[in-house]
Amino acid sequence: MTTPVQAPPTVREWSGWRTVLVVLGSLLIILGVGAVVGGGAGLWFHQQRDNAGYYTAGPERFTTDTAALSVPSLDVNVGGTEAFSAENMLGRARIRIESVNSGTPLFIGIGPADEVAKYLNGVGHDELSDIDTSPFKATYTSRPGGAPTSLPGSHSFWVASDSGTGARTLDQKVADGNWTVLIMNADGSLGIDANISAGATLPAVLPISVIALVAGGILVLAGIALVVLPITTRRTVTR
Structure with a gap:
């Protein structure tokens, strides 16, 4: 078989x-x-918000011997539909300042970049150009000039502003546009020494x-x- x-x-x-x-x-x-x-x-990252719902950096110390400290040309242009607008994507921005010398009144304002540039024309000031976080170091671009001819708070082009002694706060919805943040002594005098913190709600996170x-x-x-x-x-x- x-x-x-x-x-x-x-x-x-x-x-x-x-x-x-x-x-x-x-x-x-x-x-x-x-x-x-x-x-x-x-x-x-979403869990790192403070009690008011802001993601915050600082406070850190910023100093200048000039009349003003500016954060120039903050170009916000999210574009797109309403769902992807600057307000819905970035939310609100908050900047807090407080003079190291508690008796010195400060001014902080945010306004259209071109209007702030006109105000600062001929005024000696420092522009914040870079920040290193570890260790903290602020780098400035110095713009030569003299003292301002008018007080910052006397102008109407500011979208938001605050001035006085103690902690001063700007809390503003983020909108498309080209903006500049300006920090000065309220009386326009030279020399700024302030602790500054910044934050945003960033609802899109x-x-x-x-x-x-x-x-x-x-x-x-x-x-x-x-x-x-x-x-x-x-x-x-x-x-």
């Missing part, structure tokens, strides 16, 4: 489409993990973080499916 010879199992070759699926799945996993990590970092987490999870799951599918179907055994 002849013993039947069993045919060897048929092994399908690793075809091109399987390779494409594995490569595509791997890319989706990498992108998904990056999105999940970014979303998680965003949620952690939470929804963007959640979207990143969900989208990242979907990408990871889709990537795993694309990698596993060709591996599990690679070999078929026929008898």
Whole structure:
């Protein structure tokens, strides 16, 4: 009696489409993990707000021997639809200043960059050009000139302003435009020594973080499916 010879199992070759699926799945996993990590970092950052809902940096000490300290040409141009407007994406901005010499009244204002530039024309002042955070160091661009010919608070072009002794605060909705923040002694005298902190509500942080987490999870799951599918179907055994 002849013993039947069993045919060897048929092994399908690793075809091109399987390779494409594995490569595509791997890319989706990498992108998904990056999105999940970014979303998680965003949620952690969201928890760092203060009690008023602001993400805040500072206070730090800023000094100048001139008549004014400016943060020039803050160009805010989010554009797009109302859902992606500056107010909805960036929320409110808050700047707090307090003189190191408690009896010195300070002025802080934010206004259109061109109007503030006209006011500062011929006035000696320092423009904040860079900030290093570790350790803290502020770098200024010095603009030569003399004392102002008018008090900063006497002008009407300011979108928001505050002046006086003690802590002074600007709390303003962020709007599209080109703005300059100006800090001076309220009487226009030379020499500023103040502690300054800045913050914003950034309402877009939470929804963007959640979207990143969900989208990242979907990408990871889709990537795993694309990698596993060709591996599990690679070999078929026929008898």
